[in-house]
């Protein structure tokens with residue numbers, strides 16, 4: 541998953557200001573996440589589970605469509621540093637994938653560890669099955685091209701450390 545830096549930190553910040561599990565939807569263009577709509581859910585304060593506000597999501601997705609922003613998935617926070625999707629999460633993900641229009645072949649379902657990081661899962665489907673795979677997160681920084689070049693030169697200069 542490719543995500544612009546500002547949005548990456550916005551998601552972690554927003555999902556860290558709550559004592560209950562929360563979430564939101566992500567969208568973007570050209571397979572890069574550029575948008576995030578926070579959602580505190582409709583669970584009525586259950587600490588264990590985040591229940592997305594589907595109506596809110598649908599209206600947001602419609603607004604995005606007007607600006608040619610594609611829907612790319614749903615994030616939710618986990619407490620206690622659980623980096624894996626729960627059984628309930630996987631059931632819910634399958635439900636969502638089946639409810640999606642056919643042209644959507646994959647979505648992302650990242651978990652947010654409050655104040656720490658975003659752990660991404662990519663969910664792909666074909667005619668037969670739905671697969672959930674661990675996904676690398678690539679944060680796109682502003683002026684990335686320049687800093688990439690610089691990093692390369694720097695690492696070339698660093699001599700390899702030899703273990704004795």
Ligand SMILES: [Zn+2]
Nearest residue numbers: 618625626629
């Ligand atoms: Zn979960």
